[in-house]
Amino acid sequence: MLTGYVNMKIYLGHYNFKEIEKKWQEYWEKTKIYQAVDNPRKDNKFYLLVMFAYPSGDIHMGHFRNYIIGDAIARQQMIAGKDVLHPFGWDAFGLPAERAAIQRKIHPQEWTLKNISVSRSTLQKVGISFDWSREVTSCLPDYYKWTQWMFIQLYKKGLAYRKRGYINWCPEDKTVLANEQVKDGKCERCGTPVIKKNQEQWYFKITAYADRLIDDLDNLPEWPDNVKTMQKEWIGRSYGAEVDFIIEDTGEKLPVFTTRPDTIFGVTFMAIAPEAEILNHLHLEGEFKEKVERYKQKAMARSEIERTALTEEKDGVFTGKYAINPFNNEKVQLWVADYVLAGYGTGAVMAVPAHDTRDFAFAKKYGIPIKVVIHPDENSSLNSNEMSDAYTDYGPMVNSGQFNGLKGKEAIEKVTEYAHQNGFGRQKVNYKLKDWSISRQRYWGCPIPIIHCDKCGVIPVPENDLPVVLPKVENYIPRGRSPLEDAPEFINATCPQCGGEAKRDPDTMDTFVCSSWYYLRYTDPKNDKAPFDKSKASNWMPIDLYIGGITHATGHLIYFRFFHKFLKDIGWVDTPEPALRLFNHGMVLDAKGEVMSKSKGNVISPITLMDEHGVDVTRLAMYFTAPSDKEVLWSNDSLTGVEKFALNKFYPLIKKYCQTKPNLKQYFNRKDLTEAEWKLYVKLNQTIQKVSDSFDKLQFNTAIAALMELVRDYDTTDIKNDNFNDYLILKAIKLAAPMIPHMAEEMWRKAGFTDSIFKKTGWPNYDPKAIVEDEIEIAVQINGKLRDTIKVAVDANQNEVETIALNSKRVQSFIAEKQIIKKIFVKGRILNLVVK
RNA sequence: GCGAGAGUGGUGAAAUUGGUAGACACGCUGGAUUUAGGAUCCAGUGCCGUAAGGCAUGGGGGUUCAAAUCCCCCCUUUCGCACCA
Structure with missing residues (x-):
């Protein structure tokens, strides 16, 4: 029935990738297969977004990887029958474009638009399934009007x-x-x-949205934890109290934020940031005025790096002024110190040397008193003369008047409450986010x-x-x-x-700002009456999968969530969050693990590779090298294995197709297949399961491995049933199609289909009754060590397995003259005999 | 310093989430075929050992019948934050 031995040399010549890629790219474009509808069925839509690009030249390996990851998912969803929105655009304003333009003495606009057109045509050659009819370019007036x-x-x-x-x-x-x-x-x-x-x-x-930006992260189960943690820390919410100290001379309030109101009786000085506004209210005099002025100048002149270097010894200067602690009316010195950040809290801190490491170092340096007000516990105490560092843990309050003995959370609450009742303090939440x-x-x-x-x-x-x-x-x-x-x-x-x-x-x-709302413009890119039509946006939102680099964790991804929430508040969108699932792909580095850059001369262009090996093989190599979230140290050696597979193993499958037009919706019954066919049928279904799982995790490397196994096991001498043969081949083509779209389309058409494989032809479902083989190998362990493997029926019970195992010569030799004291049996996996 | 992640053959990596470690590839070794090949095919390939067997998932301990997977300590490494009071 089949064509028999095929000379591979001839075969390779038959896959003319240049011609085939061109043919299908033109066809896909002509038939507008990627054009998204405006009104998808709500339960059947898939909005796949990849971060749009800076047009800084032609695309490089990193772009290539990003977009082929998205493309595989988009195509899988197309096959699966979803309405897919997979748009692309250009983050076209900004410094890099401007800087490049200056260097080349071209106007930024010309430089940018030229790069866009080069990059666009490259992406079209890569066969990425972008809907170009929805392209947006942030530097054009029809877009930035709405920014x-x-x-x-x-x-x-x-x-x-x-x-x-x-x-x-x-x-x-x-x-x-x-x-x-x-x-x-x-x-x-x-x-x-x-x-x-x-x-x-x-x-x-954006600070007005700080709480929602933190709290709503909990409703994003499909965002990676590291991104959520980074955002939480970036926003940096902390609960505490604001206490009004009083400036002695003027009676003016000097509020400070603290997370440790339980240490308030230990305040021995206050520290104010050099940039802080309050400094101007102190009416400094004489030598203090001069010193402070000089210190301010010095601090401002220092770079951020110097000022924030932890190794740097803390320094500051006394203002000659005092503030009153409202809790005990103690007078404390007012200092200016550049370890205090002007932008956080009120720009001034109450310093408690005994219980804060930074304040401790500062107090030691300038001989400021250290007053212990927290003990580690009821049975141990601290002596300020003996301390070599601050004690920063919680513990019972001491030397704190009526609050003595309170500790931890309760202490904080009571102290804050007292301040509140007496009008000199309140609960307060502070954020690092500015x-x-x-x-x-x-x-x-x-x-x-x-x-x-x-x-x-x-x-x-x-x-x-x-x-x-x-x-x-x-x-x-x-x-x-x-x-x-x-x-x-x-x-x-x-x-x-x-x-x-x-x-x-x-x-x-x-x-x-431009990149904070572009995902909405894609739903209605040509609208000149509004940024987008609410119902069109509502049809597609939220984004089902957003793919991009981890570098945007605390920048773009916070801004974009902020914008979305704002737009929800003013009634333009109706979901609380813009994206359901976020995926961060790994970087592409050179073989030595270094970033590819022109100055290093280690750039490998995906375009060169595609010219030599074809798009599909290049894609396959990238997919196969590592799971999508891991970084890839790219070497051209990655191409070897997958190229052989694609050209010599996978593509030739179509020569074995018998043109029977099998029904792809059916499952086979065991009785209709020979034993060898059934085995292969099981393998096929296992492959469907593995590939589908791999796609869910965006782990294309294991999807490809599964397909390699299937093709390896596929042996036509075993197959009598042409219909089954064709069924298997078509399923295999579908599983591979998202990764090697041109080759798959070519094969699909050779199989006699007149419409594109990507047109809702149905993603394979595995046959649940054909997932496990009838006979499997299970491990026999003696005392937890593998001693033999035996073949048993898949549903064999413990007795049956034991009988077979005990029959094994090897097993016997290990239990000879010993006693079996325990038997552990895991169905379909192992039998472990514990002997003594 | 703090937080999160990672560490598996010569290499890229798998591992149904506690159940046969190394799937699938690259590379290497041997063989076949070929005028030749960096083409193709077959076989082998974690380490030690002729073998029986032993040892192996950064190192050390532990839990378990069973650990790459869980727990504790340490080392290395990547990323993020970096005086946030």
């Missing part, structure tokens, strides 16, 4: 506001950075140490839709006048203030309120 609209909605709700304060400034990029763009005190992009600068900026009030600084003094970004009028103040641009178009200026080099300030045609405007002369806001937005 500006978002800004205005936030402004209307009081969630976008201006504030003067110290900001992170990158002297190299000459712009403000958000906290998440500062890594180790350096600019994340260029590595330049960041300095503090006092400037008026726009902020989004409001999101979004102003950037750069050209290549989304203009902030605000007009500054001398008469009317800050006026948002009316929504009808959007977009505020970014002008194409010649001089976009950053100089420390926004280049737009020097573009008269842009900066000069009329006030929408009084009609008088006014100025536009010269800054552009952080690009993370």
